[in-house]
Amino acid sequence: MSLTDISLTEPSLFDTVKKQFLYKLKGRLGLFLAMMGVQIMGLLFSLSGASSHGMGDNFLYVSVNEFSSDLIIWFTFFWIFVVAVLITTKDYQNIDFTFVANRLSSHLSNVGFLITAAVIGGVTAMLSGTLLRIVIYFIRGRYMLSENFITDPEVILTGIAVTILYLLLISALGYFCGVLVQLSKVFIVILPALYIGTVDFLARELPVIVKVYNFIIGENSLALLAVKVLITTALIYACSCVLANRLEVR
């Protein structure tokens, strides 16, 4: 070998994942802009109130309007699911493999990205609930805002934590669905069918599915919920990595 030869580099997986993760954060800023758009839309829809009812007689009429930021959170759930599916598609994959990557580093950096997305989505979705109250206070000031106008920080933090956990779980599911579709396009048909089937029919026939659902969603203790969600999420991601490890790219 001559002196001017280029020497071979020995990359470490961790280093590569870190570089890819940073590259992805920078390159996918648009997805966070989309999140803001989705949350603002949720906010606007929420302004009309979640439910209203009234009662009274000839002299006095009381009408109660309830506002809730649930819709914003639901929209954020939807957003992260779409993002998780989207980043498994060929276009995003090609971007990964333009520079140094293997399947594992690509998946791990995607997981890192989705965790970041879940945290940002969870915090903003919960805080936009506070924003909603302020907006309602100013534009619909004739309402008496009674309960929960100033929320206990502990409640907000718990809300943020729970939202993040659900976002993690949903993103893992979305990613898994995306990987399945990459493996075979048949899943584009099977997955929605399975979803509708599970919710509508199988849940009645197979109590196991209800049990699994309750096991995760019906948990009342935050710590236990965290443990359950994190383990489930990790398992789903592991499955995705293993399934897609032999996929051809570019």
Place this chain on the structure above:
Amino acid sequence: MDVISCQELTKTFGRVRALNNITFTIGQNRITGLIGPNGAGKTTLLKIIAGFLRASSGEVRVFSEDPFNNLKVAANMIFIDDQMRFPQSLTLSEILASAAAFYENWDMELARRLFDYFSLDPEQYHHKLSKGMKSTFNMIIGLAARCPLTIFDEPTTGMDAGVRKDFYRALLRDYLRKPRTIIISSHLLNEIEDILEDIFLLSGGEKRLQTPVSDLKEFAVALRGKREVIDKLTAGQEIYYQKSVGKDHSYVVIRRDAAEGLLKKAGRDGLEVFPVKADDLCVYLTSRKRGGIDSVFDRY
């Protein structure tokens, strides 16, 4: 040391056999031209070497490792083609900065100088570039990455003649400064002939020839003369190309070593002997039918 070695490599997509039983090695720090017509399997072969696709059977080694899904190969290799995708939110200069983070030997000075020379706008977005500009930008990435194995798959798509020339010149200059293993695929040889050391001919998924370019120029010879003389002389020989000239003359291309023996044996019989240009020979060796496109019309 061999940078790439393939043993009986075969790749099938469903029922289509894209590569058939290919065996070859490519040595360190050589510039190889992978030449073949459209659909010859060039891109498939390069993507297997790059570790993007998996071989259906046979063995592939790059830097002595199986390239598929291999991080070491990925870190020491760059694959440039016109399908390269970059995040839409990054400007060209941000993409360069990202590339610099990935490749240890990245030469930012070179990237910037080429950038200026080809008057690319650092604040421009990749998806807004024209086809030729995209190719130019991708080429800059390929050169500045200074990877021990650099693969260009039809890199000049959309480039105008001037930029193509500049590109080959830049490639050669940078190669001389920092020798590395380079593979360039193209369906035409004539443009890249001057910078190549080796040539690898691929057609119909099969390897036709792998030889130093200097040998290719000596590889074949063309004979022209009366048809019956030529037919008698070349009976049993491998004929690379044949066409009729005028009423009763024909023109054939055969191996030079075979031709010399034949000519001595038969005397000249009014035959004319011509050299065959390397790029013509490539077309002959990889064309689907002997006689070329004319054979479609000759008995029409």
